[in-house]
Amino acid sequence: MVGIVGFGAYLPRYRIKAETIAKQWGMDANSIIRGLQLNEKTVPGQDEDTITISVAAAKNALLRAQIDPQDIGALYIGSESHPYAVKPSGTIVIDALGIGPHVHVASYEFACKAGSEAMYVAANLVKAGEMKYAMGIGADTSQGAPGDALEYSASAGGAAFIMGTEKVVAEILFTHSYTSDTPDFWRREGEDYPRHGGRFTGDPAYFKHVMGAATALLEKSKMKPSDFKYAVFHMPNGKFPQEVGKRLGFTKEQLEVGWIVPWMGNTYSGSSPTGLAAILDVAKPGDMIFMVSFGSGAGSDGFIFKVTKEITKVQNRAPKLKDYLDKDKIYLDYGEYAKFRKKIKLNE
Amino acid sequence: MITARYHREVPQRYRLEAGKCTKCGYVAFPPRLVCPKCSTKKFKPIVLKDEGKIITYTVIRVGPDKFSKETPYAIGIIELNDKLRLTAQIAGVVDFEKLKIGQKVKLVFRKIQDDGKAGIHMYGYKAVLA
Numbered sequence A: 001m002v003g004i005v006g007f008g009a010y011l012p013r014y015r016i017k018a019e020t021i022a023k024q025w026g027m028d029a030n031s032i033i034r035g036l037q038l039n040e041k042t043v044p045g046q047d048e049d050t051i052t053i054s055v056a057a058a059k060n061a062l063l064r065a066q067i068d069p070q071d072i073g074a075l076y077i078g079s080e081s082h083p084y085a086v087k088p089s090g091t092i093v094i095d096a097l098g099i100g101p102h103v104h105v106a107s108y109e110f111a112c113k114a115g116s117e118a119m120y121v122a123a124n125l126v127k128a129g130e131m132k133y134a135m136g137i138g139a140d141t142s143q144g145a146p147g148d149a150l151e152y153s154a155s156a157g158g159a160a161f162i163m164g165t166e167k168v169v170a171e172i173l174f175t176h177s178y179t180s181d182t183p184d185f186w187r188r189e190g191e192d193y194p195r196h197g198g199r200f201t202g203d204p205a206y207f208k209h210v211m212g213a214a215t216a217l218l219e220k221s222k223m224k225p226s227d228f229k230y231a232v233f234h235m236p237n238g239k240f241p242q243e244v245g246k247r248l249g250f251t252k253e254q255l256e257v258g259w260i261v262p263w264m265g266n267t268y269s270g271s272s273p274t275g276l277a278a279i280l281d282v283a284k285p286g287d288m289i290f291m292v293s294f295g296s297g298a299g300s301d302g303f304i305f306k307v308t309k310e311i312t313k314v315q316n317r318a319p320k321l322k323d324y325l326d327k328d329k330i331y332l333d334y335g336e337y338a339k340f341r342k343k344i345k346l347n348e
Numbered sequence B: 001m002i003t004a005r006y007h008r009e010v011p012q013r014y015r016l017e018a019g020k021c022t023k024c025g026y027v028a029f030p031p032r033l034v035c036p037k038c039s040t041k042k043f044k045p046i047v048l049k050d051e052g053k054i055i056t057y058t059v060i061r062v063g064p065d066k067f068s069k070e071t072p073y074a075i076g077i078i079e080l081n082d083k084l085r086l087t088a089q090i091a092g093v094v095d096f097e098k099l100k101i102g103q104k105v106k107l108v109f110r111k112i113q114d115d116g117k118a119g120i121h122m123y124g125y126k127a128v129l130a
């Protein structure tokens, strides 16, 4: 049996409200809050980045798995905000966690689905018998251009998953990936902020790829939406995952627990992985979980998990996603936010 | 080169690795070559607990150049649960009036500074209120 043996998430404490951003740019806050279903988003502290978020999430995963970090044979981090253009984030993360040096490390990049790619490769290396454990992390501190629609959603956070074969808490039963050349969102080398295709990001991009992976996954597994207790889809805003769930035949109740975007924002590579962590925090033995990520460019990775009886032993060993989402929030005004996100030009 | 020194200090800065004197038990953090208590040169590496309490603190309102955009921030002397003391920034404090000696803290992994615009990012431990 191959699956998740430890999982952990992390969100920074800082928040900015959609209302605060809308006021800055003279936009109507209500249309954003109701239209995109985004209330507020996480903001990384000045001393936080993809690397520190990965370390915090991975520490929680290790607390749950209770394994020797030295037994981890690979660590992959998916992100579109790796702090270095050249030098893998994982090199710093393994040293902070006491993993390696006998370990395979790589950075993944595929817009918002880089995290699920890291999970996919980690799980399959374990399945191939190459190593005892492998860790896949999705983490981001994403930026939207000032005044752009993305500014309301681009947030910070991440989740880490240790894959293994012993004391599995959620078995991976099926996976499926769906990819095509679709230029819905990109960032050229040297540009500070990404560009997107406006309405083109909907049907030809998000919906086509999520539906493509989801439909194939259902066919492969000979399962139907009603067989699942929970479903989580990539959350670029509040609306898209609800809409794609509806189109596929999932109910609001199945989406509820993993649908954390209205109060977290889009954590990019951490989006569906943090949603999965929120589900695993409360899941019960026997529960079936359906997950499909999405990364612009574009592609989707789908997973079907079956929760085992080991889950109840590990849930309380580390902080839960909800703890980070609901507790000790620090609200920023737009000026503080612009300073935190280095949007202000300084004399250096 | 700042990179060589930074690299050398990774075990203590990232993982709180200290040296315990094999003869008298003195714990050196950062690790030392010679025990200040018994002059032995044999240490075994140990990892310190990441939890402790604030012994004392000060609030920096005019910081050195590199930290001038992060003021105000608190720096504290932290006593870890295994009785060892170290100095660390206390991060994420909103109301400095409410900061108290004896408050419980946890050490977390954060970015400490950048070596200019093109140099390396430097990471290490900071304390956050537990």
Ligand SMILES: [Zn+2]
Pocket: B021, B022, B023, B024, B025, B026, B035, B036, B037, B038, B039, B040
């Ligand atoms: Zn000694």
